[in-house]
Amino acid sequence: MTTPLDSDLxxxxxxxxxxxxxxxxxxxxxxxxxxxxxxxxxxxHLWALLPEQASRPPVVPDWPQFMRGCVKYRASLDAQLPDAPRSALEFGE
Known part of the structure; x- marks a missing residue:
């Protein structure tokens, strides 16, 4: 079933x-x-692959909430990819 957003297909x-x-x-x-x-x-650039533009900009969490989310995301990588190679490179190196 085609949705209106995908009718171009x-x-x-x-x-x-x-x-x-x-x-x-x-x-x-x-x-x-x-x-x-x-x-x-x-x-x-990934979202630009869709034919329609986003209807609104993303909501950006405040710093404390954002950083807690980053920590949870990084912890999820440990759980989901426990054997992935690790890097000690700092941002920008």
Whole structure:
């Protein structure tokens, strides 16, 4: 079932659909392949792969809440990827 946001797909040729899939896969791979400090960044280039623009800017948590979220995110990586290689590089190195 097509949603109004995806109705543009209904008019695309097979070749256009394949191009769209390749573009989306490249974006997903680029995001997936981030590593180190790049895991923590705002990703508007990924969202730009969608045909529609965001209706509003993201809500940004205040610093204390943001930092607690960063700590939880990093802890989730320990739980989900316990054998992933570790790095001691500081941001910007």
């Amino acid at each position: 209904d008019t695309m040729s097979t070749a256009q659909l394949i191009d769209e899939i390749r573009k989306l896969r490249a974006g997903i791979r680029a995001h997936r392949d981030t590593s180190g400090h790049d895991l923590c960044w705002y990703h508007p």
